[in-house]
Amino acid sequence: MKTVTKTAFSNFRQNRSRNVLCGIAILLTTLLIFLVLNIGANMFTIQFAGVNAYYPTYHCMFRQVSQENADALAVHDDIETLGLRADFGQVTGADICSDTGASAGSAASGHVSSDDADIMLMSVDQTGLALNKTELEQGSFPEEEKEIAVYRSMLDEFGISADIGDEITLSFQLFEEGGLGYETQDTFRISGFLTNSDAAASSNTFVVLTSMDYMKKCIPADQREYRVMFRLTDAKGKTSDAIEEQARQIAAGFGINENDIVFNSEYLMANYVDPGLTAGVAAIILVIIFAGILTIYSIYYVSMIPKVREYGRLKALGASKRQIRQIVFREGLIAAAAALPVGLLLGSVISRPVILSMFGLYGSDSNLDPSAKAFNSLCADLVQSGQVSLFHWWIYLLTVAAVLVTVYLALIRPMRIASKISPVEAMRYQGESRKGKSRKGYQNMNLFRLTLAGLSRNKKRTFLTITTLSVIGILFMTVATVISCADPKELAHEDIDSDCRITIDSWEGDKMNPQRSWSEIMKNNPMDEEFMQQLSSVPGVEDVRTSTYLAGELPDLDPDGIISGADVAGIDSSRARELERTIIDGDFTWEELLSGDQIVAKWSFAVFYPEAEVGDPIRIRFDTPDGPVERTFTLAGICRYSEGFSGSLFVLPQEVLAQICPYNLTDTCDITVDPAHKDAAYAGIRELADSSGLFVLDTYEEFLDTWEGTMSFISYAGYAFLVILGAIGIMNLINTMINSIYTRRHELGMLQAIGLSERQLLRMMQTEGLFYTVCTLILSLGIGSLAGFGAYQYASSTGMLNITVFHYPALQAVLLAAVVLAVQLTLTGAVTAGFGRLSLIDRIRYSE
């Protein structure tokens, strides 16, 4: 055995340069594969870990469950754990309690206005608290009847300073059938402070957590309404779809309304396999791995001729088949053994900062709502603190396996060839020559025709090299196209139509914060006339454009409410022409829309509901404070308007919406400012935006920043990826060129003996190289451009990266061509010069 290994080593050392080249190729490929796998997998893992840390851990929640049902569910076989939560009242005032406790009668002195802060009185049982991941800053959860846990910021809001153990008096209204009951008061002792106090303050929603006993005391059993949060038994390994299905079945069994089923989607997605997503990601990873493998294989393939000769020599010396195999693999392994660890190490080192920066970047994106920002910084923290390991053994294993398998496959071929022919023939192996008997040929020979003949000699090898290089080139063009289509300015303009924009931040279905429901807000809309006046009078503001909003469901198209809601934006007539200009299907005029029986949908409508066509009736059930209002419209057309124009699925004239719901439906103000007075204007607008916790201010500059940041990161990542790919490609080229000269040493030497001058040799090599280059470029630029265009189409149809306009990456294409040409020219020159240093005789003599 030792001899075998020694032979392998000495072989390796002898072909040092070739093996170094292979080594570098393996290293880069390993790096690439590893990085892609690692970062990809880690992104998921970390996010999932973040989700697990951040989001509650229940699978599903049923709302409006009676006490009876709740008890029954608790013993349901399929339900593993069950937690209860009851929102049973609203706090209207708070006051500190004097030691005597005699606060009865004293009116609430906290300055709280009911439309300002929202304070829910709720109780959650222990399981519920655990499932919900509710945590305390300090103290303990309420156990005794009169204990409560509150937010510190709530006390601040009331101007109360109290600590654990202190007693405060709360005035509240209990929920009764149909509404709120009379205000009552009671005294409680603070047992603990809840975390996320600041988040609560900024959204102006608070919670007072009481004990379950207290709630039971206040609300009679038959009036209790719980939120039931539960985990299914034996859920591990099930797909998220299966879990949802099971939950629905249970709900149906207990007569629980579809609308009252809420899935903890992020949690489910994080922990249970989503087949579609996994498939997509796996596909991308496979493509990349394939490119890497192709490269390694082709590098080894190109140096096949010397390898066959080696094996012939070994065989002639008397090595048995098994020994040869061992030598082969050990030699290949040595290259891999050197390159793999380095590649893996490099990859591991690089992964961490890359991942951190990705989270950091998104964390600083002020465009995201606070919860998302917090989530991202949580993820970053998880990584930093090491709670989530970035290193998964299976990634390393997979990478190593992939690379080794490739090297193995690449080495098997020459071995098989060598074993088929006698040792002597193997030693003289010249490559798989054309099986032709004859050739028509030319009457007169010249250098060019000689070159052509040489190229056609080993068609397979030529083909493989060109294919590999082209694949890389195509990938390059595709990525380059996507990157250049994403111009941050354009992308930002997609997000926002004006200079800045104030929107009312509302969301539905949050029973913890029902006051954020649009139906609630519109009853007392802060975006009223007065506000408009103030806004318009800010110096520098040139124009304020409003749009209204109404949400609802599509009972026909989307009865379960899973695909999309029906959110309708109401725009004013100043945008009429703009709307008309963006029509992609159907035809209508503004005037027709004003009639009130026609509606316009966004381009994504066609994606969501592919069977729906222009002219179909669209029935929408609007959520209004006065109850649901149903209207049926005819789909007049589908438009492709930007997010900045409107983010809603449907668009109607403001007048039509106003007819459906009489409240103040204004939810967005698009503000244009005078560029000369931008700063002053922004300051004033910001002030106004801060006046209500419901407002969110977005500016064009913020979007631009984000996009520039994102794009720079994406381009940076993309180009880094491409550079590695390019390096691999170049190495492939180097290897091909070197091999093409060195295996034809004898022939070339002989050619020179019969009269090929050095300059002619160089020309011949250059022509060959040029052939490779030109073919590669044609394929890369040709197919690559098409692929890039295809990618653009895909991106724009799925709204990825807000891409809408096609930019051909002309600069990158020229750069690619120039670099490839330059590399090839210098390479050829260098290799030929190196070859020229060998004396003619050495070339002829060493035909091995």
Place this chain on the structure above:
Amino acid sequence: MKKILETQNLVKYYGSQNNVVKAVDHTSLQIEAGKFTSIVGRSGSGKSTLLHMMGGLDRPDSGKVLIEGKDIFSLKDEKLAVFRRRKIGFIFQSYNLIPSLNVWENIVLPIGLDGRKVDQDFVREILARIGMEEKIHALPGTLSGGQQQRVAVARALAARPAIILADEPTGNLDSKTELEVISMLKSCVSEYGQTLVMITHDETIAQMADRIIVIEDGKVVRS
């Protein structure tokens, strides 16, 4: 006697201080124009090295090679290649032909590299003499050793060089084929008035030459 090729004190040593191999050791000889000269010697006697230097394929450590009175190593590489292309034809022991070109193309390759047009009649005449007219389009892989060498001979003749240098051209052939190739070579060369210098270690073949030079340990022993 007209010298067409002359070497003056050629020296070529290989190896380092302790293991010097004197491949060519102060060799001077003259080759007469129009005659068949054979160089014999045992393996390792340095004859190949000598021949290669005579053809300008290898540079000597010292000494000169004069062809038609011109010191070939005073020429730059480029000019030397052109000179070689036009004045000298080489025949090696094996792998003379370009595998991807057919017989015709192999034969006219040196002419093509020189940028000259092929004298079709002349090449056809040579082909007839070597008996390969049927195989003009055949690829070297389909030819036997003897056939390949014959094509090599044809190639050396086609460009009408003044000197043909052959390095054991029949070393790999059986005796009958060997005889044929040598006979062919000799008669062609005398008909076209060329000079032939051939290396061989087969004394039977050597005797067919007009003059035999014996090399031993890098020196001319008999001439």
Place this chain on the structure above:
Amino acid sequence: MDRRKLQRIGLCAGILAITLALGFFLLHLTWGIVYREDARKLGILAAEFPENEAAITAVFNGKTAESSSDPALSSPQALSEGLRLFDKYGYTLNDSIHSGPIGTYALAGALIVTGTAAVTILYLIRSAAESKASRTKIERLEEELQNSRRRFELTERILRQEEQNTKSLVTDISHQLKTPLASLKMSYELADSPDLTYEEQKEFAQKEREEVSKLESLLGVFSQLTRLETGMIELHPENASLKETLSRAVGSVYMKAFEKGIDLSVEEFSDVLIPHDPRWTAEVFLNVLDNAVKYSPSGSAVVIRVTELTSYMMIEITDQGIGVPSSEIQNIFKRFYRGNAPEVKHAEGSGVGLYLARRILEQQGGTICVKPNPGGGSCFVLTLPK
């Protein structure tokens, strides 16, 4: 040379002229446009401000300095003021280039210049390539000339060599003749002496007869040789049967072989028609066979084997005689060479047979060589082209 040069000059001049003409023409057009533009602007301004008609016109036709009411508006100031106004209204240089009709003309002008430059460059490249080609041609012609000269020199040398050969031949022949003549003379002189017995006289007479016959045969060979050497003999190759030629030779030598007890045989082969001179080729075979018989002991065998090669016929004549030592192989084909072995010295021969054989064969495109027979003796290998 002159015509080409003239052509080239003419072409360049032509192109230059055309370019200039076009250039001038464009310039003229452009100026016209500028003028008309000014006129248009003047018209508009004048219509707008009729009372300042004169002042405005003065600005346009350049008479501002005198009639300007505001001396502060000197040219540089006016310029900066104008630029400022342009800037204020967003009228950049770019815009003016793109909007005015002058843009088109400028483009046309640029195109013409580029076109001319391109044409010129192409032409220059072509002529450079042409001159390079002609230079190479000249080189090659010189080479050809040299080659022809060489061949001519070679022919000259051969002729001179032949002359030399003839001279040395005459010398050699006379030398060769001297020996037998001398012994003849001696014989005569001795025979003249009266002291000889009848038997002694008869002995001498016999000796003389032998010498004369030797002289005769020598002369025969010499005349053959001479004729061949001086080119008087021409070989007349015709497609003839090899078997027949071989038979002739075998027939001539068969008796001698039989008398000596040597078994002479020819291995069976299929006859071929090859181009050769039957008479002289038979002579060749005869010479070799003669040697084989001469130098082989009785009881040995001489075998003739004919093999067909691709382009040649190979005739092998193997004997079991004294063989040829390797040091002499080179020499046996030389003229008048006779080996040093005692058998050779004893035998008759002129030393010319193998030399003739080689000359005749080579002149027909064949060859002859000898190699040792493994069992003792020699094997002569002769080839003749098919």
